[in-house]
Amino acid sequence: MYIHWFPGHMTKAMRMMKQETAVVDSILYVLDARAPMSCVNEAFDEVIGNKSRMYVLNKADMVEPEIVQAWIAYFKKSAPCIAADSLSRTDAREVVEGLLALNAPLLDKYKAKGVNHTLRAMVLGVPNTGKSTLINSLIKGKKARTGNKPGVTRGKQWVSIDKYIDLLDSPGVLYPDFHDQSKAVKLALLGSIKDEILDIGELGLEAVRFLLSAYPDRFASRYGEEVNAQMPPLEAMRMVAAKRGYFSSDGDADFEKTGRAIVMDLRKGYFGKISLEKPI
Numbered sequence: 275m276y277i278h279w280f281p282g283h284m285t286k287a288m289r290m291m292k293q294e295t296a297v298v299d300s301i302l303y304v305l306d307a308r309a310p311m312s313c314v315n316e317a318f319d320e321v322i323g324n325k326s327r328m329y330v331l332n333k334a335d336m337v338e339p340e341i342v343q344a345w346i347a348y349f350k351k352s353a354p355c356i357a358a359d360s361l362s363r364t365d366a367r368e369v370v371e372g373l374l375a376l377n378a379p380l381l382d383k384y385k386a387k388g389v390n391h392t393l394r395a396m397v398l399g400v401p402n403t404g405k406s407t408l409i410n411s412l413i414k415g416k417k418a419r420t421g422n423k424p425g426v427t428r429g430k431q432w433v434s435i436d437k438y439i440d441l442l443d444s445p446g447v448l449y450p451d452f453h454d455q456s457k458a459v460k461l462a463l464l465g466s467i468k469d470e471i472l473d474i475g476e477l478g479l480e481a482v483r484f485l486l487s488a489y490p491d492r493f494a495s496r497y498g499e500e501v502n503a504q505m506p507p508l509e510a511m512r513m514v515a516a517k518r519g520y521f522s523s524d525g526d527a528d529f530e531k532t533g534r535a536i537v538m539d540l541r542k543g544y545f546g547k548i549s550l551e552k553p554i
């Protein structure tokens with residue numbers, strides 16, 4: 275399976291983001307805490323230019339706390355970084371405070387001139403990392419459209435989160451070219467790449483491979499104790515298919531249906547708090 279997905283709306287989004295950078299003070303760079311390195315998109319560097327940035331490790335509620343802490347230490351070497359669970363809105367204040375601290379010198383400069391500057395920040399990241407949900411967690415009502423699939427946000431949308439802070443929601447953008455297919459697989463597992471362009475049976479096999487090596491006990495407790503870490507992934511997948519009764523018309527396992535079920539279980543967090551990658 276070779277993964278490549280860079281539809282026209284992403285080219286358009288990049289163009290819009292480059293234009294809007296001129297009017298923003300800062301960037302909120304949203305990463306999925308389950309695989310934050312794979313969410314770092316070099317194509318964004320051109321958009322960000324010399325603007326200040328803060329990393330937000332979103333969906334931190336889905337990851338082992340000690341790994342979240344290790345990632346924070348890792349990203350802090352280059353820019354401020356905080357963890358967030360945007361669904362529960364518990365970290366909203368920390369996000370706002372982080373943004374204000376990042377821009378303190380600029381705000382002080384305006385204050386000295388007697389100007390109440392409205393801080394503008396662009397929220398960017400690869401698809402489905404929770405950018406719109408993060409923005410919604412900072413305002414009372416629900417303003418930005420969200421959904422558990424890539425490509426929900428289209429076009430640009432400015433949202434005022436208080437009198438003096440405006441955030442720009444942006445559409446998730448992937449790499450124009452996935453040189454590193456292992457990154458692409460992780461993003462596919464996170465739901466950042468449209469399922470329709472993926473071979474979901476193959477992706478399911480990748481999920482099995484990962485789970486058997488990183489969390490074999492959790493895999494076994496979900497699908498049956500007879501599945502073990504030593505088992506070849508394809509065989510493990512056959513056992514899951516047999517347990518669930520997923521067969522194709524020729525009597526063999528229905529790999530597409532089984533793959534989809536395993537990928538969905540992974541995305542929904544049915545294996546507990548997990549990380550697809552760890553800081554080196």
Ligand SMILES: Nc1nc2c(ncn2[C@@H]2O[C@H](COP(=O)(O)OP(=O)(O)OP(=O)(O)O)[C@@H](O)[C@H]2O)c(=O)[nH]1
Pocket residue numbers: 332333334335336358359360361362399400401402403404405406407408419420421422423424425426427428444445446447
């Ligand atoms: N568990 C958990 N789920 C989250 C969190 N933030 C967002 N989600 C879920 O992730 C999915 C994607 O959220 P969106 O806010 O639409 O993501 P987005 O980055 O705006 O996506 P695009 O606009 O498609 O690029 C939704 O199902 C959200 O409910 C979080 O902190 N924790």
Ligand SMILES: [Mg+2]
Pocket residue numbers: 405406407419420426427443444445446
């Ligand atoms: Mg969105």
